[in-house]
Amino acid sequence: MSETSAPRPAPGQLTFTAPRRGKPPRHLADLTVEERREAAASLGHPAFRANQLSTHYFERLVDRPEDMTDLPKAVRDELVRDLLPTLLTPVRSLTADQGATVKQVWRLFDGALVESVVMRYPNRVTVCISSQAGCGMNCPFCATGQEGLTRNMSTAEIVEQVVCAARLLRRGEMPVASGAVGDAGGAELGDEADGSEVVGSVDAGAGGPTRVSNVVFMGMGEALANYRAAIGAIRRLTEPAPSGLGISARGITMSTVGLVPGIDKLAEEGIPVTLALSLHAPDDELRDELVPINTRWKVDEAIDAAHRYHEATGRRVSIEYALIRDINDQAWRADLLGEKLMARGRGWVHVNPIPLNPTPGSKWTASRRGVEQQFVERLRAHGIPTTVRDTRGSDIDGACGQLAAATA
Secondary structure, eight states: OOTTOOOOOOTTOOOOSOOOOOOOOOOGGGSOHHHHHHHHHHTTSOTHHHHHHHIIIIISOOOOGGGOTTSOHHHHHHHHHHHSOOOOEEEEEEEEGGGTEEEEEEEOTTSOEEEEEEEEOSSOEEEEOOSEEEOSSOOTTOHHHHHOEEEEOOHHHHHHHHHHHHHHHHTTOSOOOOTTTTOSSOBOTTTTSTTTHHHHHTTOBTTBOOSOOEEEEOSSSOGGGGHHHHHHHHHHHHSOTTTSOOOOGGGEEEEESOOHHHHHHHHTTOOOOEEEEEOOOSSHHHHHHHOGGGGTSOHHHHHHHHHHHHHHHOOOEEEEEEEBTTTTOOHHHHHHHHHHHHTTOSSSEEEEEEEOOOOTTOSOOBOOHHHHHHHHHHHHHTTOOBOOBOOTTGGGTOSTTOOOSTTO
C-alpha cells in the first residue's frame, strides 16, 4: 500500500465520493479535438499543433519530444510539457505466461499507485485497466476493494494505460504469445466482447497480434463510480486515429458491481461497449455480504438493469461470478442464477464463472474442480451459455480481484 492510500474501510462500508486531492496535469487525452485546438491556441501556438500532437500520441505512439520532428525545435519541449505531461511513472513490471502477460505498476503524480495488465493471446491483445486508485465498493474477496478508495483517475490517466500497452507492442518489447499459453479451454479476458476476435485478428500474423484490440475496465476501481472520466476514456479509445486510438467499441468491456443508475446512463450513451455485471451470488442474503453494493441495489434490480442495457444496445451482457469454495458454489445457487437469467429471456446473457484468485490473508479459496464443473453444467442445463474464465497472471497477482499495487 502506498503512503497516499486511503484507510481501510469497515466491513460493508461503501465509498461513492472520492477523497478530494490535487488534480493531475491537463493532458491532450483529457480533451476533445476542438478543446485540444483551443488549448494550443491559448498557449500561443497555431491550433493545428494540437492535431500534430494527437497524431504523435494516438497514432505514432511517440513519447519523446526529439522524435516529433514535424514540430519546430524551439517549441517542441514546451508543447510536450504543456499538452503531453507525464502521467504514469513506471514502478515495477512483472511477467507471467512465458512473457505473454505483463503487469505494470504505475505511480501517479501524487504518489498513488495503480496497476494495469497486458495479455497477449493468439488472436487478440487485451489490456485490463484501472479507473480509480483503490476502490470504494469493499468486496471482501477482492484485494483492491480492501484497500479503500484513494481517488478517482482522470480520463487521460485511464487512457495512458492503454497507450503504454500499445507502445510495448509497437516496440516489440512483449514476447510473441506461445501457442501453449491460454489453451486451457477457458474464456480469455476480452471474450466478453463477443465478435471481437475479428478486431484482434486483423494484424495477427505468425507472431500474433501487434495492436491492442480489447480493453476491459476490470482493474482497480469501479468505473461507473468515476463515470465522467470513464466515458471520456471510452471516447478517446474509440475515436478514429489520429483523434483517438481507433479501438472498436465492441472490443471494450465495462465491468461493474451493479451501480444501477450508472448502467442505465451507460445504455443511453449510444456506445456499444460490452457490459459485465459482477454478480457473484444470485440471492440477496449472500450477495449483501460478498458485494456490499447489494445493500443499495438488490440482485433482481442489478439483473434488470443489465437486461435493459442489452435491450438498448443489442449487446450480450456478461455475468461475472467468482466461484468461492463452499460459499457461493452450491448447485442450488447455479439453478437459481439460471432461473433468474432465463426469466428475462434467451440469448441476452453469458456467464463467466471465475475460479477465485487468492489474495493475502483471505479466508476464502477457489471451488473444487468437480464442483466448478457441476456449477457450469447446471447453468448450461438452463440454456445459459457458460464459460469458465482463464486465470491469466495469478502467479504475479495480476488476475481478477488481485490488483492492489502491493507489488511496488
